[in-house]
Amino acid sequence: MHSYDEDLTQQVMDHLLHRLRLDPPPLGRLGDHQELTLALKDAIGRAPQPPADVLRTYTDSLEPTVVSCDHPAFLAFIPGAPTKAAALFDMVLSASSLHGVSWLEASGAVAAENQVLRLFADLAGLPAAAGGCFVSGGSAGNLSALVVARDTGRHRRGLDERAPVRIAVSDQVHSSVGNTLRILGVEPLVVPTSDHRLTGEALRAALDTAERGGGAPVVAVVATAGTTNAGIIDDLEGVAEQTRARDLWLHIDAAYGGAALFVPELRERLRGIEHADSLVVDPHKWMFAPFDCGALLYRDPKLARAVHTQDASYLDAIHGADGADDETEWNPSDYAYHLTRRPRGLPLWFSLAVHGTDAYRDAVARGADIARRTARLVERTEGLELLREPELTVVLVRRTGWQPEDYYAWSKRLLASGTAFVTPSVWEGETVARLAFLHPDITEETVRTILDSLVDEG
Numbered sequence: 001m002h003s004y005d006e007d008l009t010q011q012v013m014d015h016l017l018h019r020l021r022l023d024p025p026p027l028g029r030l031g032d033h034q035e036l037t038l039a040l041k042d043a044i045g046r047a048p049q050p051p052a053d054v055l056r057t058y059t060d061s062l063e064p065t066v067v068s069c070d071h072p073a074f075l076a077f078i079p080g081a082p083t084k085a086a087a088l089f090d091m092v093l094s095a096s097s098l099h100g101v102s103w104l105e106a107s108g109a110v111a112a113e114n115q116v117l118r119l120f121a122d123l124a125g126l127p128a129a130a131g132g133c134f135v136s137g138g139s140a141g142n143l144s145a146l147v148v149a150r151d152t153g154r155h156r157r158g159l160d161e162r163a164p165v166r167i168a169v170s171d172q173v174h175s176s177v178g179n180t181l182r183i184l185g186v187e188p189l190v191v192p193t194s195d196h197r198l199t200g201e202a203l204r205a206a207l208d209t210a211e212r213g214g215g216a217p218v219v220a221v222v223a224t225a226g227t228t229n230a231g232i233i234d235d236l237e238g239v240a241e242q243t244r245a246r247d248l249w250l251h252i253d254a255a256y257g258g259a260a261l262f263v264p265e266l267r268e269r270l271r272g273i274e275h276a277d278s279l280v281v282d283p284h285k286w287m288f289a290p291f292d293c294g295a296l297l298y299r300d301p302k303l304a305r306a307v308h309t310q311d312a313s314y315l316d317a318i319h320g321a322d323g324a325d326d327e328t329e330w331n332p333s334d335y336a337y338h339l340t341r342r343p344r345g346l347p348l349w350f351s352l353a354v355h356g357t358d359a360y361r362d363a364v365a366r367g368a369d370i371a372r373r374t375a376r377l378v379e380r381t382e383g384l385e386l387l388r389e390p391e392l393t394v395v396l397v398r399r400t401g402w403q404p405e406d407y408y409a410w411s412k413r414l415l416a417s418g419t420a421f422v423t424p425s426v427w428e429g430e431t432v433a434r435l436a437f438l439h440p441d442i443t444e445e446t447v448r449t450i451l452d453s454l455v456d457e458g
Ligand SMILES: *Cc1c(COP(=O)(O)O)cnc(C)c1O
Pocket: 078, 136, 137, 138, 139, 140, 174, 176, 224, 226, 227, 228, 253, 254, 255, 256, 257, 282, 294
C-alpha cells in the first residue's frame, strides 16, 4: 500500500488535471440520501477493487453532490474560492505528508507559515512580538483565543482557576463564539447593538451596569470585523477605548472581514484592529486559501503559550528540554488547543509569494466592488429592495411580497438549473435573499440573471 504505483498515480492525477481545468467547475447539486447509500453500498469490502472503479464512484456519484464553493456563482453562506496556486500547493502538502506541530519536526513549514502571520500582523498594526498559528478556521480560532482571554483575565485579577468570569459579546456575535462560551463555561454579557453594530458607547454602558450589578467580573470583549450575515464591522476604535481603559482582553473576530486589511479603502473601516489582544482571520474565506485555514494571532504570544502548551513527557523534546530558545523555535501547538496539525498556512504562503500582495489587494477589492454594483442594480430593479448598503461583500435583498417559502423555492430552482447557489437568510426577523460575493470572476451578467430570476419567478 505504501509503494509507488504508476497506474494509480496516473489515474488520480488525470482526475486532478481534469478538475483543475474546468472553468468554471459544475455548480453541483443536492444529493439524494438513497442514491448515495446505493452508490456506496459495496465501496469498502475485504477484497481490493480496481482504482478506476472506485474513482468512478467518486466522480459519478459523490463529487456531483458537493456544491463547488469555487464556482463564481456560489454566493451562499461565505464562499471559498482558492486560487489555483493555493489549491495546487495544498496537494503538495498532502502528497508530502507535511505536518506542522513543532519547530523540531517542521521548522521550514512553520517558518513560512509565520511569514504569512507576520504579514497579517503588520497589516493589522500589531507589534513585532505578535504571533500565533494557523488553525482549522474561525471557530477553532475563537475557542483557542478565548481560553487565553479567560485564563489571563482570571490570573490578572488574582482569581483562582475555576472562578466565574464573564466575556462581553454583542447580540450580533458569530454563533461559534456562543458555542465557545458554553464550552468554556463562561457566562456572556450580551451587549445590545444599535443598527447591528457594537459601539464603544453601548459597551461602556453595559460594562458600567454590570459592574454596579455585581456578579462575575467581565474579563474580555469580543468584537466582530465583518458579521457573517451582513458584513457589518463593529466600532473597533470605540470598543478598544473601553477595553484599554478597563484592562480587558480584546478579541477581534475578523474571520470574514479580515481580508479587508489588504485594501487601503476598506482598511480605513477596520481602524482600532491594532488594539486586538487576539485576532482571527479566515484565509479560507476572502483570502482565497483552500479549506481549512484560519489564522490566529496574539498580541503577546507568551500569554497563549502559558495556557495552551501541553504537558506530556513524550512532548518534552519539542519544548526545549535541551535548553533551546523558545522564542525562535516556534511551536504552533503552543498557541491553540490542537496538537497534530497540517501546515495549512503553506498553500496561502505559496500563492501569496507567486502572485504578490498587490494581486490579493485587487482580488479582495473586486468582491467589495461587485457587491456595491449589485446594490445599485437592486435599487434600479422594480420589485426588489436593498435592505442595507453593503459594507463588505454581502448584499441583502427583499423581493416585495415574497414569503419565506418563496425564497427557499427560488434558491432550489437556481441551484437545480445550475445558475447559482444562493441561500436565503433572516434579516430583522424577515426571510430575505442574501448574496455573498468573494470570487473575483463573477460577472455582472450572472448577477443580473440572478436578480431577474428573483423578479420573474414571482
Ligand atoms: C465564518 C466565521 C466564523 C467561523 O469560522 P469557521 O472557519 O467556519 O470555523 C466565525 N466568525 C465569523 C465572523 C465568521 O464569518
